Amino acid sequence: MSTCLMFLRHFARRAVVPIYFHKKRAGLYFTILHRHLSSKTPVLFYPNKGNIPSIEKIDLDEWKTTMKSSKSEERSSLTTSDDILTATREWIEMCRLLNREVPEHISDQDLKIIAECSSKKSKKKKLKFLCIKERHKKIKKEKQERKRAEREEAEKQKLGNAEESEKTEMKNTYLLPLNDRALKAEWDWKNAQAMMFGQPLVFDMAYENFMPERDLKNTVCQLLESEGVNRRNIDPFHIYFCNLKVDGVYQKELLNRYKEKWDKLLLTTTEKSHIDIFPRKNLIYLTADSPNVMTTFRHDKIYIIGSFVDKCLQPRVSYANAKRLNLASERLPLDKYLQWEIGSKNLTLDQMIRILLTLKNTGDWEEALKFVPRRKHSGFHNVSINSKLFVKAVQNKLEIKKPFQKLSPTALSREQWWKDE
Structure with a gap:
């Protein structure tokens, strides 16, 4: 039976399809034949019924419990803090290889904060924030170094001018300038008094x-x-x-x-x-x-x-x-x-x-x-x-000018009394 089906399928693909392909309804016949022939699965023929292998019955409940236990073991193996931090560090290195915004140096505290983020989007936002912060720090450091170099050059010029002026002018040593240590001691004393x-x-x-x-x-x-x-x-x-x-x-x-x-x-x-x-x-x-x-x-x-x-x-x-x-x-x-x-x-x-x-x-x-x-x-x-x-x-502006009012007899008598006095 199986050999007959195989032969018919081969014959239909080689002979029947080209005959009807050029006609108007070639697509319809082709689809009907393809569905009919593909739906027939080959049947294995066993001449001796004793040679048929026995089908083992699988208990679905046991299979579910085994799968759940294996998943829980995998999760427990990954729930340790060291494994989470290493996985986060590897993910950050992968982001760096993909040319994403990642800082060059990440502290352990920032790494823990990134590992505790709930989603990848929040992790990417945190990495972007750290990258921008590191960039600003680098720019600020370069600016400070530039200012320090300019200050040193200005001090050298002042020292050169001072050496030239010392040769011609006398130095005033009556009032000595306060150094940083003396200023700090004065500030500390005032703050101690304030406390x-x-x-x-x-x-x-x-x-x-x-x-x-x-x-x-x-x-x-x-x-x-x-x-x-x-x-x-x-x-x-x-x-x-x-x-x-x-x-x-x-x-x-x-x-x-x-x-x-x-x-x-x-x-x-x-x-x-x-x-x-x-x-x-x-x-x-x-x-x-x-x-x-x-x-x-x-x-x-x-x-x-x-x-x-x-x-x-x-x-x-x-x-x-x-x-x-x-x-x-x-x-x-x-x-x-x-x-x-x-x-x-x-x-x-x-x-x-x-x-x-x-x-x-x-x-x-x-x-x-x-x-x-x-x-x-x-x-x-x-x-x-x-x-x-x-x-x-x-x-x-706020003074209120009262209108003229006729005085009462008692008020007139008081006014006359003050005038007499």
């Missing part, structure tokens, strides 16, 4: 869950800048880092930046909230969303600045925190002194501490608000609000 007797300034570190990693690192950069500005000031604040969690994201990033200098900083860090350290009535939360305008700097109050960089424009986060804690809040009088043009009124942390230090030392708003970026305003108002002429002009 004992100075006015506290609180940085609220309770916003690490409101920011992505990039904004959090930007916040730490601004904190470093603020601490440096305060350390070099004539009358520094006593800085408090409140709500700073141990082994939290903020502390890890600060330790990564300061390294061994972290323990030598003259500031106070604590996990406690500011309401647990200071009396609630002395606290004032500075936020751009507050309805209360700050008129003067008060030396008996403790100002709070939220350590929060908001590039996603989450409105009223710090103001909501102040309302939740039932604290007084104020905002800077930017509209009174500046011709505001564009942008939000949220300032960076280093700009805020510069403004507060200037107000503390001088009390002059115009001098303090010079630290507001010029891209956000077109300058100060023509007339100063603090000037006496402006105050007198406002008072004259």
Whole structure:
């Protein structure tokens, strides 16, 4: 039977198909023959029924359990941290070979963060961010080296000019210049005095869950800048880092930046909230969303600045925190002194501490608000609000001239009595 089918199939392919191929319905006959002949599977002929092999029955439940156990063993072998890190490192090397944006050097911490990403898209985004960051660091380093070389050349020229002038002029040795070591000792002494007797300034570190990693690192950069500005000031604040969690994201990033200098900083860090350290009535939360305008700097109050960089424009986060804690809040009088043009009124942390230090030392708003970026305003108002002429002009405008009224008999008698006296 099988041999007959094989012969018919061979004959149909060689003889029948060419006959009907040139006709109008050649395609129809060809498809019918092809389907009919291909559907017939060859049958194996066994002359002796005893030679038929026995078909083993497979238990599907056992097969499923064995397959699942093998998969779980493979997963358990790959779930160790070393295997995941090696697999991630190999994937990064493969991306580098494919000429994708991959940094040249990746730290173990960044490698762990990439390995913990849930999808390949997030891993690629992280690699791209690290590559751009490394590129910026390289450009910044080259710029610093260029400036250092220019500075060294300028110093050499100055030394050459000084040697020439020494031959002709006498050197003044009455007042010796202060070196860096003496300046650092003076700064440390002032900060030590501020820690004992100075006015506290609180940085609220309770916003690490409101920011992505990039904004959090930007916040730490601004904190470093603020601490440096305060350390070099004539009358520094006593800085408090409140709500700073141990082994939290903020502390890890600060330790990564300061390294061994972290323990030598003259500031106070604590996990406690500011309401647990200071009396609630002395606290004032500075936020751009507050309805209360700050008129003067008060030396008996403790100002709070939220350590929060908001590039996603989450409105009223710090103001909501102040309302939740039932604290007084104020905002800077930017509209009174500046011709505001564009942008939000949220300032960076280093700009805020510069403004507060200037107000503390001088009390002059115009001098303090010079630290507001010029891209956000077109300058100060023509007339100063603090000037006496402006105050007198406002008072004259606000005076209400009462119309002439006929005096009562008692008032006339009083007036006559004063005249007689």
